[in-house]
Amino acid sequence: MTLDFAIPTFSHFADALPNVIASGANPLAHVLDKESAISDFLGFKVKLSAVSIVACGALMFCILCIAAKRISTGPASEGTGRFLTKGRVSQIVEVLVQGLRDGMLEPLLGKATAAYYMPLLLSLFFFVLGMNLVGLIPIGDAQELGFAMSGAGHGNAAEDLIFFGGTATASISVTAGLALVSFFAMLFQAARELGVKGLFEHMCGGKELLYGPKGLLLVVPIIFVVEVLGLFIKPAALAIRLFANMLAGHTLLATIFMFTGMALTAGGWGLAAPIGVISIAFAVAISFLELFVAFLQAFVFMFLTAVFISMMSHHGEHAHEEGHGAHAH
Amino acid sequence: MATLVAASPLDFDLVGFTVALTVFLVFFALAAKFVWPKIAKGLDERYEKIRHEIESAEAASRKAIDAQAEFEKRLQDAREQSARMIEESREAARKIAADLVAKNEQELADMKLKAMQELEGAKEGAVRELNEHAISLASVMASKILRREVAANDQQRLVSESLAELGKSNKN
Numbered sequence: 019m020t021l022d023f024a025i026p027t028f029s030h031f032a033d034a035l036p037n038v039i040a041s042g043a044n045p046l047a048h049v050l051d052k053e054s055a056i057s058d059f060l061g062f063k064v065k066l067s068a069v070s071i072v073a074c075g076a077l078m079f080c081i082l083c084i085a086a087k088r089i090s091t092g093p094a095s096e097g098t099g100r101f102l103t104k105g106r107v108s109q110i111v112e113v114l115v116q117g118l119r120d121g122m123l124e125p126l127l128g129k130a131t132a133a134y135y136m137p138l139l140l141s142l143f144f145f146v147l148g149m150n151l152v153g154l155i156p157i158g159d160a161q162e163l164g165f166a167m168s169g170a171g172h173g174n175a176a177e178d179l180i181f182f183g184g185t186a187t188a189s190i191s192v193t194a195g196l197a198l199v200s201f202f203a204m205l206f207q208a209a210r211e212l213g214v215k216g217l218f219e220h221m222c223g224g225k226e227l228l229y230g231p232k233g234l235l236l237v238v239p240i241i242f243v244v245e246v247l248g249l250f251i252k253p254a255a256l257a258i259r260l261f262a263n264m265l266a267g268h269t270l271l272a273t274i275f276m277f278t279g280m281a282l283t284a285g286g287w288g289l290a291a292p293i294g295v296i297s298i299a300f301a302v303a304i305s306f307l308e309l310f311v312a313f314l315q316a317f318v319f320m321f322l323t324a325v326f327i328s329m330m331s332h333h334g335e336h337a338h339e340e341g342h343g344a345h346a347h
Numbered sequence: 348m349a350t351l352v353a354a355s356p357l358d359f360d361l362v363g364f365t366v367a368l369t370v371f372l373v374f375f376a377l378a379a380k381f382v383w384p385k386i387a388k389g390l391d392e393r394y395e396k397i398r399h400e401i402e403s404a405e406a407a408s409r410k411a412i413d414a415q416a417e418f419e420k421r422l423q424d425a426r427e428q429s430a431r432m433i434e435e436s437r438e439a440a441r442k443i444a445a446d447l448v449a450k451n452e453q454e455l456a457d458m459k460l461k462a463m464q465e466l467e468g469a470k471e472g473a474v475r476e477l478n479e480h481a482i483s484l485a486s487v488m489a490s491k492i493l494r495r496e497v498a499a500n501d502q503q504r505l506v507s508e509s510l511a512e513l514g515k516s517n518k519n
Contacts, residue, residue: 086385137379191360195367
């Protein structure tokens with residue numbers, strides 16, 4: 019594919035917009051993973067989600083590096099201002115890290131375990147958050163509109179020319195990859211804290227069942243099966259929860275914009291304009307909700323990973339057993 | 348229409364899965380090496396410095412309170428000491444004044460006694476002189492009466508006897 023760009027004008031914009039809006043007639047197709055235009059340059063198929071993951075990872079790493087440099091105490095000559103982190107983004111990173119570490123990870127895991135797993139858990143949080151937030155920016159749509167206006171691609175659909183964009187976490191493949199990390203983190207903690215024998219005892223319902231009254235041994239196979247299933251269901255639930263939430267939000271946004279496309283097809287701009295204004299108003303409101311969801315889902319993914327890790331410890335085992343006891347009551 | 352790689356949202360793509368896993372592991376490795384230790388260190392150092400500042404401020408506050416208490420104690424001591432000194436000064440002044448009065452009275456008494464003694468001496472001299480004059484007059488009168496002159500030695504003897512008699516008579 020060769021790209022031939024023309025300088026866009028307002029008339030180009032007016033011509034391209036209806037096509038772009040109309041291309042979103044299927045909202046689900048709009049949010050599904052597509053092939054990136056980079057594939058044509060690389061010679062093999064690369065998906066938008068893959069390019070977005072690399073871009074988001076690199077962007078988030080750069081942001082965190084800058085924040086890490088700025089989260090420090092300045093010289094005494096700055097007065098009380100030396101305790102303040104410079105830069106808004108760095109301050110947000112600081113607040114998030116401190117809040118998650120002091121307010122959640124340390125109370126949940128204990129200081130030593132929290133310090134051990136903090137790099138992994140915070141990496142998960144910021145990685146997922148980065149992809150969620152970048153997904154809120156209509157980068158793909160902007161590229162599509164830009165290519166449609168410039169007439170690049172020699173007859174190719176503008177949608178086929180998107181290099182990167184979309185929400186990577188709206189892909190089950192991506193969230194499954196991240197959930198696999200949680201799965202191995204759970205197993206690692208179990209091996210580290212309980213050992214192989216301890217993990218086996220844990221999977222069988224604990225020492226009370228294994229070495230207690232012989233009659234209780236009858237339920238051990240059932241508990242073992244449930245625990246083994248749980249070991250896989252927990253990360254699967256993580257993957258599905260994140261993917262479903264992000265996909266649902268973006269599908270909702272695409273559906274709201276679809277109304278404008280439908281109105282444009284049915285009655286032209288006269289009908290599409292007022293519906294477009296209403297759609298934009300709703301989309302802005304939903305976008306604020308999506309912004310919250312982006313943070314919430316990143317937090318939930320990390321929090322549940324931390325909970326699963328904490329369950330794979332002596333403390334977690336007791337809590338787990340107490341939990342079982344409470345359920346029994 | 349766009350080229351859809353996934354026909355359904357639930358279609359699993361092994362390449363996407365591998366890319367996500369690989370990119371995250373690289374991100375985690377880099378962040379664990381270059382980001383999180385630095386941020387944790389920065390936060391801990393800041394916490395320690397703020398805690399140190401608060402402790403220093405509290406220590407300075409305690410020191411200031413102690414210094415104020417010490418100052419007030421010293422001020423109270425100084426007030427008591429000055430009151431005591433004033434009382435002692437008053438007492439000393441009263442004593443000095445009493446001594447001066449007593450000394451003055453003594454001096455006055457001495458002067459009075461001396462004046463009385465001098466007066467007594469002057470009186471005795473005057474009386475003696477008067478007696479001598481009286482005797483002289485008496486002698487003159489007696490000589491005139493007797494018409495004869497009394498010799499000078501007789502006159503002197505007569506004067507001495509008269510004075511002795513006069514003295515006796517005064518003592519009596």
